[in-house]
Amino acid sequence: MHRVLLICAVLCSAACPLAAVAQDLRVPASVTAGDDVTIPTTGSGKATFYLVGPGVSRKSEVSLGEEIRLQGQELRNAGDYLVLVCSDICNSGTFYVTAAKPASFAFLVHPSRVPVGQSDAVSGVAFPFDQFRNLVLTPVTVSFQLMAGNKPLFSKQVRTENGAAWFRTASGKSAGLLQVVASLDDLSAKRAVQQVASDPCNLRITGQRIPIGVLVQTEPVHDCAGNVVPDGTIVTFSATEANGKSTVDAPIKQGIARAQIEATGATVVSVASGVVMGNELRIGAKP
Amino acid sequence: MNVVFNFAGWLRRGMCLAVVFASLCGFVLSAHGTDSAVQVQLDTKKASPRAVESLTERGILRDYRFAWTSIAQAFELNSLDSLEGAFAGDAKQILRGTVLSQQRSGFTRQYLNQNHRLEAVFYAPEGDVMELHDTAEYELRITDGGKIIHDERVVMHFVVLMTPGADRWVIRRLQAVPQS
Numbered sequence: 001m002h003r004v005l006l007i008c009a010v011l012c013s014a015a016c017p018l019a020a021v022a023q024d025l026r027v028p029a030s031v032t033a034g035d036d037v038t039i040p041t042t043g044s045g046k047a048t049f050y051l052v053g054p055g056v057s058r059k060s061e062v063s064l065g066e067e068i069r070l071q072g073q074e075l076r077n078a079g080d081y082l083v084l085v086c087s088d089i090c091n092s093g094t095f096y097v098t099a100a101k102p103a104s105f106a107f108l109v110h111p112s113r114v115p116v117g118q119s120d121a122v123s124g125v126a127f128p129f130d131q132f133r134n135l136v137l138t139p140v141t142v143s144f145q146l147m148a149g150n151k152p153l154f155s156k157q158v159r160t161e162n163g164a165a166w167f168r169t170a171s172g173k174s175a176g177l178l179q180v181v182a183s184l185d186d187l188s189a190k191r192a193v194q195q196v197a198s199d200p201c202n203l204r205i206t207g208q209r210i211p212i213g214v215l216v217q218t219e220p221v222h223d224c225a226g227n228v229v230p231d232g233t234i235v236t237f238s239a240t241e242a243n244g245k246s247t248v249d250a251p252i253k254q255g256i257a258r259a260q261i262e263a264t265g266a267t268v269v270s271v272a273s274g275v276v277m278g279n280e281l282r283i284g285a286k287p
Numbered sequence: 288m289n290v291v292f293n294f295a296g297w298l299r300r301g302m303c304l305a306v307v308f309a310s311l312c313g314f315v316l317s318a319h320g321t322d323s324a325v326q327v328q329l330d331t332k333k334a335s336p337r338a339v340e341s342l343t344e345r346g347i348l349r350d351y352r353f354a355w356t357s358i359a360q361a362f363e364l365n366s367l368d369s370l371e372g373a374f375a376g377d378a379k380q381i382l383r384g385t386v387l388s389q390q391r392s393g394f395t396r397q398y399l400n401q402n403h404r405l406e407a408v409f410y411a412p413e414g415d416v417m418e419l420h421d422t423a424e425y426e427l428r429i430t431d432g433g434k435i436i437h438d439e440r441v442v443m444h445f446v447v448l449m450t451p452g453a454d455r456w457v458i459r460r461l462q463a464v465p466q467s
Contacts (some may be wrong), residue, residue, distance in 0.1 A: 030465070050436070052396060052429060055384035056465070059392040059431070077302050079463040080443060084429065088438050096465045110413040123412040127448070133377045135446060135460055162418055164409045166336065246454065 025093035027083050033100045033132050034072040039093075041065060041085060053081035053097070078134035100133035105142075107182045107189040114171045114178075114223055115198040122146065122193055123168040126182040128160065135163045140184055147179040148172040148195065171195055175227040197227035203278030205237070205271045211262070214239065214283050216269050217258040228255050235273045241265040325359070325401045327352045329419075334407035337414055345398075347417070347449065350456040351405060353421075354450075358382065359398045365390045375450070375457040383406040401425040414451070416459075421445040442466075 031037050041047070043064035051058040052068065054077040062068050064087065075081070075097050083093045109124040124144060128136040142165040146154040153172050158165040165182075171193075172178060178193040201224035207216035216237055221229040235257035237248045241264075248259040261269070266285045271278035329348050331339035339347075354373035361369035361382065370382050389395060402424045409418035422444055431438040448460035 048393065048431075050392075050429065050431075054461075055381040055388070057385055057389040057392045057394065057396075059394060082427075082429075082437070084437055086436055092437055092439075096463070098464075108411065108413075110415065120412075125411045125416060135448065135462055137446065137464065152389075162408050162420070164418055166409075166411065168336070168412050201302055 007053070014259075025091050027081055027095045029095060031095060031097045032270075033078050033097050033130055033134050034076050036072050037070040037075060037095075039068040039070065039083060041068060045087060047085050047087040050084040050086070051081060052084070053077065054079035056081075065260045076132040076134075076221055077168075078130075078132075082118035099138070100130040100132065101188060102128035102136045102140060102184055103131040104129050104133075105182055105184070105187060105189040107191060109191040109193060111193065113194045113196060116173055116175055116195050116223065116227060117198050118169050120168050120169045121171040122178070122180070123166065124180055124182065124191070125164060125166040126160075126184075127163055127191070128184060128187075137163045137214045138184060141165075143181075143183045145179075145181045145183070147181070148174060148176060153178070173225050175230075197223040197229045198225070199223060200229050200233070200235075200273045200276050203235075203271055203273055203276055205269065205281055206277055207281050207283055209268055209283055209286060212271065213260060213262040213264070214267055215258070215260050216250075216271075216281065218254040218256055218271065218278070221252055221257065221273070229273075231255075233257075233273060235271060237261060238272075239267050240261050240271045241267045241268075325352045325355045325403065325405045327355075327405055329405045329407065331407040331410075334410040334417070337410040338411050339407055339410055339417075343414075346456055347405075347407070347419070350449070351403070351419075351421075351447075351458075353455075354458050354461075355398070355401055359401070361386050362389065362396045362398065365395055372455070373458060374461075375452070376459040378458045378461045394429060394436075397426075397428040397430070399426040399428060417449050417456075419447040419449065422446055450453065 027039055028037055041064050045064050047062055047064050049060050049062040049068055056074050078097050078099045081095055085091045106127040108163040114121045126142050128140055130136055132281050139159050141157050141159050144156050144167045154270045155169050158167060172195055175195050175197050178195050180191045180193060182189050200221045204219045205216050207214050218235060223229060229252060231252050233252045235252060237259045239246050246261060248261055250257045250259040264286045267283045269281040327348055329344060331344055357369045357373045365386055367383055367386055370379060372384055396439060404422040406420045407417055408420055424442050426440050428435060444464050444466050446462045446464055449456045450459055
């Protein structure tokens with residue numbers, strides 16, 4: 001009976017060789033990324049050392065009783081590290097490497113082009129990273145500033161939460177370049193947003209009869225804040241006469257949209273751009 | 288006495304069979320460690336400032352599970368191919384570095400019986416980046432030259448940054464952190 005139990009114990013220990021090896025090494029609780037670390041060992045003779053972490057899988061021979069040196073280069077990635085020292089048995093220890101101080105930003109700003117006067121239209125997110133590109137999770141204060149020309153438009157200080165700081169605000173009133181800056185101590189990141197005119201406002205047309213129909217054109221097209229609506233914006237002219245209706249799309253060029261419409265009878269011309277309607281123009285029949 | 292002898296014989300045969308069976312099971316499980324399903328649960332209730340749409344939630348679940356299956360395969364087989372698709376930027380670089388240094392050192396790690404409780408904590412206003420916190424539970428097994436040198440059930444916490452790609456969400460940062 002004892003022999004049977006002994007055989008089973010041997011088989012079990014062969015099948016589960018780690019049952020008695022989990023002992024702790026004296027490793028640091030926490031290390032800053034890029035710092036050197038030494039781990040003391042006890043005993044004598046040779047052992048195999050393993051470092052198992054993010055971006056590193058090191059195996060080397062060490063002398064027990066001497067310190068094991070881990071160079072900062074091996075510990076540049078934040079995360080958990082497992083240390084194993086194996087001779088007859090394996091001793092293990094774990095520690096965390098945390099991010100160093102912020103050295104750069106990931107700064108995302110949206111959109112790249114925005115109509116003026118829109119609420120909650122511009123947003124940005126900043127993630128501070130250390131010199132090894134580890135996400136800095138320790139709360140830091142990021143300053144967001146929006147400048148239209150030299151005029152400050154928006155300014156806010158935001159404490160990072162879980163490594164992220166963000167803002168959202170309205171676009172300005174004037175078309176032009178909007179500078180968006182995130183800064184933290186002596187670090188800063190800049191992005192640019194192009195502010196463009198909003199929808200046309202007070203769309204007005206003038207026209208005249210010409211030998212082959214009517215020629216109509218808009219007055220300079222502005223939005224309600226007086227910004228020139230960008231070239232390429234489509235304006236739709238519709239001409240209605242007794243025998244039918246025709247429609248022409250024309251892009252704005254140098255602030256004005258122009259179209260030539262074939263019409264011989266008395267014609268009513270209307271204009272629209274997007275959802276904005278303009279005035280109606282009545283032109284008499286061809287004499 | 289005869290009864291006791293028979294019982295001992297039965298016990299001996301039974302225990303040895305049990306050990307053989309357990310060893311076989313262990314071998315089979317080990318050989319197919321990366322095939323075991325990665326369990327992922329996702330909670331998006333705390334995500335802000337943008338709410339997570341249900342379609343996005345399904346995409347995150349699918350792609351995060353795929354990412355951890357890829358990690359497990361890459362680290363067990365010391366293969367870089369498995370890392371294609373699920374990672375980008377720093378995360379991909381670090382994982383590739385891990386596999387390459389494992390290839391040099393000659394040992395492997397296995398992540399077995401993975402269970403991930405994922406929580407979305409930040410979703411950018413324009414939906415271009417999401418931060419998630421993962422409480423992961425798995426068996427970490429380190430093998431060197433066919434010998435298991437470390438085998439431990441661990442609970443880890445990860446901070447994860449994911450961004451939407453052309454057809455999937457990719458992990459850009461996967462950083463283990465101490466439990467807060």
